[in-house]
Amino acid sequence: MLSFLSPLALFGLAVLAVPVVIHLFKPKRVRVVPFSSLRWLRESQQRLSKRVQWHQLLLFLLRAGTLALLVLAAARPLLARRGGGGAAHRVVVIDAGRAMGYEGARGINAMTRAKSVAVDLLSEAAAGDLSSVCIVGETARALGPLTPDPSVFLDALARLNAEAGERPVTEALRLIPLLQRGRPRPERIELFFLTANLDASWRQSEIRDFLNDTPVPARVTVLSMAESDLQNAWIASADHLQGLTPGTQVLRVRVQANDAQITRRTVRLSGVKGMPDAEQDVALEAGRTAWATFELPVHDAAGVRTGLLTLSPSDALPDDDRYWVDLAPRGRQTLLLIEAETTQVRELQPAFHLRTALATLAEAAPGRFRVNVRAPEALQERDVMQADWVLWIDPRPVADDALAALRRRVQAGTGLALFLGPTTDFAFCNQALFQTASAEDSLLPRRLGETVAAGQGQPRVRLAGVVWSHPLLSPFADPVYGDLARVNFNAYARMEATATGRDRVLAAFPDDTPAILEADVGAGRVLVLNTSANDAWSDFPRLRGFLPWVDGLLVHLGGAPHGRNLGVGDAATFVLADLHENRPVQLLAPDGRPVNISLEARAGRRIVQSAPLSQPGIHTLRYTSGTGEAIERPVIVQTGRMQSRLMPMDAEVLEAWWAPAPLSVVVPETASRLYAGGTLRNSLERVLLLLAVVLFFCETLLASHLCPRANPRITSASTIAKRGFFRDQAQAAAPPGATTGGAS
Incomplete structure (x- = not known):
């Protein structure tokens, strides 16, 4: 199939008709030249006329052919060698996250390989295909609209580098409907993901939404740019806590590694006003947390006080070897626990297990926080305004002024966690916490539905879609031995599929109901836990991972006035x-x-x-x-830590997420063989230009040969020439010793 990338250039072929039209419609004017005698010229008149006409026709064909070839080359013809399937929309998605900057043993990072493969893929477009390129790094963006000429993206690709962000490549899927707007409906969509192919690179909900909304079949190819053996150590987090001695403070640093070959690193704290640089060695073990603790000097003066934590020696992914900390003096923080009193039995209270975990954490770090427990009906505005965290157990109606204060407090930076449970007032949540008109003020990202009961003759359910790379969940990332993977749920609340567009599903049940939902509200963060704070709806509070999970929950929510943690791209x-x-x-x-x-x-x-x-x-x-x-x-x-573990994505899981769309996962070495049929676009343009040069050269030679001034020869076989008239005149005019050519 032949098509043209610049079809408007074909209008240049109309120029070929200009000399023909001039020749056909130009008036024939006969010029009469007086001559003494025409007797000697009659014999050669007919033969000379025919020979001139033949040369003129040959020159016209050569010149017209040269011009036609130049016009065709300018039109950029595309000749496909693979057939069938019809035209497609081809989108190349390049992962520009920080994991793509990982430099392997050969000193070549994944982004360099990705750019080379992207150029090859763009050159494989078939006739009628429309192509585009999407970049996912700090943000998801398209380099341009769908176009039949993908070479327009080459300059932007050459300037592309790995960025500090780490958003999943599936965020590019929401751009595809925008790219297709106003374009003819294709026979299929071809998606090429050039990515490090980590578990943090994919989000199941975005894949599902794309497949449900796409009216044409999709074919997906994942090209893994990362090497097989990836090693990394990183600073996971740092907690600024009150010390055991009154008036003292400590900085507790959490360090992790993903490979057993990484055994030791040095944590350095620098840049703290009034404190010399300090170092501490930590012994690392793959999959486990190592701790470094720094004692901070007393700093009573208010103001800015920050520091920088670095991990040395640095590795092939250095972005997560740095961690900035805010060390401004802070007193003991307040955690507000809102819990209704539903029974006189303490062990049956809705937040019994959560209270136990909080008491253990407070005892382990005296002075870190105090817990203020309030019943919903007794909650007052001043209780909310003094809180740095708010944990609301089985939400029930509260006073209007307290609810308004909570909304203001969360927007100012206070973290809020909502635990759903059997005593939750769903009507109150949907009317007071969920606000469609002002989504930025809504404390509940989605409207709640009915309760789904498991157990009691129904099989218990487990989590199906977990974003293991999320900081709140990454410590439990082992899908076999991790506590979250083994949690059994007895019940949960359905949530409406229509969301406000600002929430993130961190974990889901098999029917795609969110189990953990996260949303940003102003400077604060809201987490909705679709399970109870005791063991009424799940057995998670009885597992050993519940206590460290609650500790991570407080760190992730942050606390006013410092607010939540910000990452690149936020x-x-x-x-x-x-x-x-x-x-x-x-x-x-x-x-x-x-x-x-x-x-x-x-x-x-x-x-x-x-x-x-x-x-x-x-x-x-x-x-x-x-x-x-x-x-x-x-x-x-x-810098985000979601890709720090460098955990490769399981191919079978990814194939199940993309089903029924066909999926291929390949390595860069086989990328050039994916579509060996390819096209002849580049070579055909060069051939046309080469042929134009050849015809122009032939035309030049022929014109030079026919020009009398360049080659003065007598070409007529007239009677005068045969009688030697012209030869005698030439010999008479020639200098002595010169040789003249005879008549032809």
Whole structure:
């Protein structure tokens, strides 16, 4: 099948008709030349006329052929060698996450290989296909619309590098309907994922939504760019806690490794005002956590106090070997536990197991936090405003002023966790917590449905879709021995599929009902746990992993006034109650450049919303308070840790997620053989240009041969020539010793 990438250039062929039209419609003018005698010219008149016409026709064909070949080359013909299947929309998705910057033993990172393979794939487009390229790094974006000429993406590909973000490549799937808008419906969609192919690279819910919404068949090819043996050690987190001695503070650092060959690293704390640099060696074991603890000097003065943790020696993935910490003095934080009293038996209370875990954590780190327990009907506004975390067990109605204070507090940075259970008031949750009109203020991301009961003759269910790379779940990532994989659920609440578009499903049940749902509300974070805080709906609170999971929950939620942890690609939100109305607000990146921000007034509050943050490190928020005081606040943005484990994605699991679409997982060495049939686009253009040059050369030679000035020869076999008239005249005019050619 022959097609053209630039069909408008074919209009250039109309130029060939110009000399023909001129020849046909030009008036024939006969010029009469007086001559003494025509007797000697009559014999050669007919033969000479015929020979001139033949040469003119040959010259015209050569010149027209040269022009036609140039026009065809400019039209960029595409000749496909593979047949069948019809036209397709081909989308090449390139993973630009930080794992693609992993440098292997040969010193070549995965991104370099991906760019080379992408160029090969783009050149394999068949006639009638439309191609595009999507990049998923700090954000998901398309390099351009679907086009029959994929070479327009080559310059952008050459400049592409691995980024600090680590978003799943499936985020590109939401871009495909936008790319297809206004385009003819294809016979199929061909997707090529050039990725490190880690478990953190994929999200099942996005795959399912894409397959459900795509009206044409899809064919998926995953090209794994990563090497087989990936080693990495990283700083997972750091907790700033009160020390055992009153007035002292400690920094507890969690370090992990993914390979048994990594046995020892050094953690260094530097850049802390009033404290010399400190180091501590840690012994590492694959799959286990190692701890480093630094004692911090007393720092009573208020203000900015930050530090940098580094892991040495650095490895092939150095981004996660750095971790910034905010060491500003903080007192003992308050955890608000909202729990209704449903029974006089303490062990049967809705939050019995959770209370036990919190008491253990508070005893292990005295001064870290205190627990304030309130019943829903007794909850007051001041209880909420003093809280740094809020854990709401089986939500029930509360006073309007307390609920409004909770909404404001979460938007200001307080973390909120909602535990659903058998005594949850679903009507109250759907009416008071879920707000369709103002999604940014909604404390419940999705509307709740009926309760699904397992057990009692029904088989218990387990989690089916878990984002093991998420910081809250990664410590339990072992799919066989991890506690989360072995949790049995007796019941859970259905949730409406229509979401506000701002939530993330971290775990799901086999029927795709979310088990753990996460959403950002202002500067705070909300987690919805679709299970009870005791063992009424699951046996998780009885497993050994429940206690470290609760500890990780508090770290992940963060606490006011410091707010939740920000990662590269996140947009920061700040609620500034004391902002001066007529003074500017600035957010400066670590390199000093300003970050784009927007300022709006909402419900009497000034809210600052930033663009996605692309640089890890310490940003600075500058503004002026209502009293005229200049204020600077550090805003820490960390490199994500979701890809740090470098856990390869299981091919069988990925194939099950993409079913019924056919899926192929290949390595880069076989990428060039995927479509060996390919096309002849590039070679055909070169052939046409070469033929045009050959015809132009032939035309030049022929024109030179026929030109009398360039080659003065007598070509007529007339009677005058035969009688030697012209030869005699030439010999008479020639200098002595010169030789003249005879008549032809």
